Amino acid sequence: MVEEYAGEIGDRVAVKFRSEDGTRTERTYADLRDDMYRFANGLEDLGVGEGDRVMHLFPRHPDAFAIQLGALAVGALLVPCSAMLRAKDIQFRANDCEASTVVVHESLTDMVEPVLEETPLERVIVLEGDEDDPDGDGWTTFESVVDGQPTEYDGPDLEAEDPMSINYTSGTTGKPKPVLHKHRWMYCFNAVNAPYWWGVDEDTDLEDELLWATTGTGWAKWFWSPVGVGLTTGATQLIYDGEFDPETFLEILETEGVTKLCAVPTQYRMFANADLEDYDVQLNDALSAGEPLNREPIERIEEAWGVTPRDGYGQTETVALVTNYPGIDVKPGSMGKPTPGVGATILDVDEEEEVEPGEIGEIAVPIDSPAIFDGYYEKPHLDERKLSGEYYRTGDLASKDEDGYFFFEGRADDIIISSGYRIGPFEVEDALVSHDAVAEAAAVDSPHDERGSVVKAYVILAEGYEPGEDLEDELQEFMKEETAPYKYPRRIEFVDELPKTSSGKIRRIELREQEQEKHDA
Incomplete structure (x- = not known):
């Protein structure tokens, strides 16, 4: 495809590169x-x-x-x-x-x-x-x-069926797994991620667009966007090599004239705390992936720039399975609807049956869908475990509403069961961070003699707030109003940091183990 574009639009800039020290260069x-x-x-x-x-x-x-x-x-x-x-x-x-x-x-x-x-x-x-x-x-x-x-x-x-890459998972549990993709992965990005996530299709005038995905070269998301969408569509994209700083990134958005941005939720949350109205940006699209995007930054960016960030969901093993694709209304807190043609659904955790609206199940994709990976590199035992049934089960939990919108509930291992209730950690975390005092939060199950488990929240406070019993009580009362009463965190611990994978995802398994050790001591 690159060779074809070189012959047809060879003088079009493919990459605008900007370094942290201000050096600029371009590649057609x-x-x-x-x-x-x-x-x-x-x-x-x-x-x-x-x-x-x-x-x-x-x-x-x-x-x-x-x-x-x-x-x-x-x-x-x-x-x-x-x-x-x-x-x-x-x-x-x-x-x-x-x-x-x-x-x-x-x-x-x-x-x-x-x-x-x-x-x-x-x-x-x-x-x-x-x-x-x-x-x-x-x-x-x-x-x-x-x-x-x-x-x-x-x-x-x-050809499309020749092997292309081995992308290792981030490994929230156990050793990272070698996810094998064939060259058709790039076609899927061009056919799925481009129109249904980036909003780039045959009607898009690419000469008026500048794409910027903030991901690094070592992540699967680099293939999702800079390679899989940027190069396969013939777009011009910005690559910035520098540490994340909200003001710097906002200045780049403005001065470089970025029209389509793909960033991670943490970056959007930090943008939301800045004076967004001070920046004259030209965005017509803002995309988010990696973990669910909370309501607060969506509403803040929409208010300041008139652009509604669109969340999307996928894995190292897949393309974009669920998105707030162009043409549907964005429901804050939802990852969107199943991407057309992919076949994503929500199955009962224990049975291969679709769940009813409001029920929590596991996101799954038919194994014959072109949207999933081609097995684990030379790991037949893993292939047997994950790809031998009718569906590839992602290990991620979600629920859906009556309109078919999916809502992330956590990893299958992260589900909290308290007094018989199944509670997804993200709903708890999402509600917590909507409180002004909370910068970041992680919810896990904490062993309880009577209830089996209760919800425990680890909370990083926003600047200007101090931990204490009064704030703990305030957060609990706030949560009872924001969520169903049985979902509020009966235990809260204020911390300075949360354990995360190298890709920035919260390692709730460490927090659960910590809770179990406390209970057993």
Whole structure:
């Protein structure tokens, strides 16, 4: 597709890159084609070919797409890694998928070098490395690999059913799992995520649009948006390499003229606390994914900019399964409706029967849906467990209302059962953070001798508030008004931070274990 765009709209800017120090650069679609083929030729000269696993570990970088597309062109499988990982995580991934090559940014080589001898990695390609200071056998630089290489490449004939990537799950429990996707994943993003999440279809005038997804290169969401929507539609997108700061990001929205933004709920929540009216933004769409988006930032952004953030739901294993897609009304707190053509539904936790409105069940997708992954890389026992029935069960719980809107209730492991009631943690958390005193919250079950369990809330307070019994009582009374009385947190603990995965999701399992230990002591 990139080659086709290079021929048709080669002078259109594909990537506008901006670094934290203000450096700017651009890559057209013709540039992307040339760069990816230079890298593909260089990889082939190094002995990298079809079926090889190529790990990559680099920040948002102007050469990110050239590296990824070049590796795909030779038929290799991409294995994305996040800069938030540790050396032991790199070691686990390299051994698990038997990767032979890693492309790593110069600033992150300390994550690779200590574990090389414990892995099958044979080649280390350093992005922005010093060519005069190689680190040893098998080490080279990206610049050396592409230097003098031709911009034409005659590689393997790849098809939709050829393997493309191994994206490791964030691992809220147990070891991360190697999720295998084939090249058709990109087609699904083009056919599903583009129109039903980003609002980009054949009627969109892409010359008037600038897309910005704030995700990093190591996450599946990078494939969801910058690769799967940005590149496959021929759009122009912004890539910013810098730490998140609300004022900086808002300034970028304004000065760069971003029209479609995809950010995570934490970023939207922090935006909502800023003086949004001070920024003259040109947004026509705001998208959210990663975890449910609370009502407060939706209402605040809608009030300030006239744009209603649209939540969407999916996983590393899928495309966007449920979205507030263009044309339907956004219900604050809802992830939307099942994306057309995907087949997402809510099944009883124990039976393969759809639940009634108002009941909590597990989000599931038929295993023959094109919207899901192609198994776990060389893990037949996991395939048997997850893909042997009629449905792929996501492990995420939801309920639906009479209009067919889905509402996230938590992970299947996170459900709270108190006196026979099934309580989803997100509803509790969503209501809590709507109180001015609460910046962030996590709800888990806490063992109770009479009720079996009660709702326990771990609360991070907003600036200017102090913990105490009076505030605890105030929050409990507030919650009784906001939710059904049996859902209010009978126990509240004020904390400075919450345990999270490397992708920013709350590890409620740690909090549950903590509660159990307290009960057993």
